[in-house]
Amino acid sequence: MKRKNLKKYSIAIADIGISFTFDRSLLGNKIKYCRDQFLSDNGAEIKLNIHRGNVSGGSAKKLIFDSGTNWSLYRDEGKYILQNCSFSSGNQPEKLIVLKPDFKSGDIYLTNDKSYRSPPFDITRHTLIQTLIIFLLSRGRGVMLHACGINDCGEGYLFVGRSGYGKSTLARLWSKSSASILSDDRIIVREIDGRFFMYGTPWQGDTKLSSKEKVLLKKIFFLKHAKQNTAKKIPPMEATSFLLARSFPTFWDKKGMDFSLRFCSQLANSIPSYELGFLPDYSAIDFIKNHI
Numbered sequence: 001m002k003r004k005n006l007k008k009y010s011i012a013i014a015d016i017g018i019s020f021t022f023d024r025s026l027l028g029n030k031i032k033y034c035r036d037q038f039l040s041d042n043g044a045e046i047k048l049n050i051h052r053g054n055v056s057g058g059s060a061k062k063l064i065f066d067s068g069t070n071w072s073l074y075r076d077e078g079k080y081i082l083q084n085c086s087f088s089s090g091n092q093p094e095k096l097i098v099l100k101p102d103f104k105s106g107d108i109y110l111t112n113d114k115s116y117r118s119p120p121f122d123i124t125r126h127t128l129i130q131t132l133i134i135f136l137l138s139r140g141r142g143v144m145l146h147a148c149g150i151n152d153c154g155e156g157y158l159f160v161g162r163s164g165y166g167k168s169t170l171a172r173l174w175s176k177s178s179a180s181i182l183s184d185d186r187i188i189v190r191e192i193d194g195r196f197f198m199y200g201t202p203w204q205g206d207t208k209l210s211s212k213e214k215v216l217l218k219k220i221f222f223l224k225h226a227k228q229n230t231a232k233k234i235p236p237m238e239a240t241s242f243l244l245a246r247s248f249p250t251f252w253d254k255k256g257m258d259f260s261l262r263f264c265s266q267l268a269n270s271i272p273s274y275e276l277g278f279l280p281d282y283s284a285i286d287f288i289k290n291h292i
Contacts (some may be wrong), residue, residue, distance in 0.1 A: 006120070007031070012040035012123055012212065014188040016136055020108070020123050026052050030110060032120035038202050038212050046136070048215045050108045050121070055098055061095035063087050065252035070127050078104075082128050095121065097128050103136060112195035124202040130186070134202075134248045138256030142190035143263055148205075149182035149215075150174050151200045156198050156215035158187060159276070159286065160221035160246050168206040168222075169280050181209040182183065189217065189267060196267055219259070219272050219292070222246075226277020229287040232273055239268035 006285055009031075010019040017040055031050060063078075072087035073080060079100060083093035092111065099106035106127075111122060125127065134144055148159040148167035152174070159170055171184035179239050180199030184207045189198045200211040202289040222234070234242075243264040250256035274292060278284035 006195045009123055010040050010042070011038045012043045012132055013038060013124070013201055014143070014190060015135065015214070015245060016135070016143065017042055017044035017045070018046045018048065018132075019046050020050055022050035024214075024291065027110070030120050032122045037210075038124055045104065045105065046132075047105045048108050049106075052110050052228040053107045053109070054111050071131055071280070073131075075117075080132060084126075084128055095128060097124070097132060099132075103139070107157065109184055113179075125134070130201075131187075132201055135250065135256075137190075138253060138259055140259055141265075142188055143243075143260055144186055144187065144188050144201070144248045145243065146248075147187040148184045149187040149200060151180040151182060151213055151215040152289070153178060154215065156217040156219075158189070158198055158217055158220045159223055160220060162246065163205075165223040165225070166278065166280070167223065170278070170284070171205075171207045171209055173280075173282060173285055175207065175209060176282075180211050180215075181207065182213055182215070183210040191266065196271060215269055218275065221274050221276040221288070224275055224277050226281075227238070228277065229279055229284055229291075230277045230285075231292050234273050236265070236268040236273070239273035240265045244275075245266060 006021055007024045008019060008021045011070040013128045063073045065071045066087045068086055073082055074087055079098050081096055081098050083096040084090045095110055097106055097108050099186055145160055148171050150157040159167055161167055168184045171181045175181055183204050185205035186201045186203040187198050188201055189196055196217045197213045197214045198217050202210055204210045206216055240276045249258060249260045
């Protein structure tokens with residue numbers, strides 16, 4: 001690549017820095033970046049180059065994990081390869097990431113003409129980048145949870161639940177106050193010097209609200225449907241099970257799974273956890289802040 005045509009973006013998600021470098025003369029406007037708040041000037045520990053075209057590989061491909069829908073992971077000639085389709089489908093992926101074994105560097109390929117005619121590649125919000133972050137977290141860094149995170153004047157509230165349990169509703173209610181919405185769908189939790197912090201991510205739910213902020217975690221709430229505002233404290237063992245069930249564990253990697261289990265257990269034993277039912281109005285905010 002000619003140096004004068006190189007374009008570089010660097011982002012940071014949960015204090016994990018990733019840089020993306022590509023040749024503008026080959027990719028034109030095919031690279032998109034729409035979440036400026038996650039841009040970072042700090043040094044990137046993971047460096048990825050983006051190319052147009054197919055990647056050459058050997059014939060000894062070993063499947064590691066297949067989501068069955070929008071991504072799969074396999075090894076080829078010692079490298080890890082993430083692709084944006086099921087491995088078993090036999091389809092040609094439109095995008096894939098080839099990673100060195102230490103996950104510190106690699107290449108992203110926009111692989112065919114169909115990909116080139118499709119909408120621009122959104123660097124931060126694409127499924128493959130989210131999956132890469134999950135891999136990196138499982139290597140001793142933290143966990144990603146299906147959750148809404150609120151920073152209310154330095155108080156961190158984590159609301160954990162599957163789709164339809166009220167995460168976006170709580171985010172909308174809290175957004176009318178001075179609180180920051182870290183995300184209403186994906187939150188990362190990390191342990192730093194014995195304390196647990198939660199981080200916002202660019203992967204939002206219905207509210208389209210997110211922030212790169214981090215905040216000290218104060219309380220964890222597991223959401224349930226209810227006809228009144230109610231909360232019940234739950235023991236650490238039960239909270240550990242709930243956290244693991246609503247995390248994004250690396251099922252294909254025993255070490256990653258062992259770490260995720262230990263992390264969820266430490267988190268549940270360190271932070272008070274509650275089962276929360278709430279009304280979809282501002283009384284829920286008052287209940288959470290002043291009565292729990």
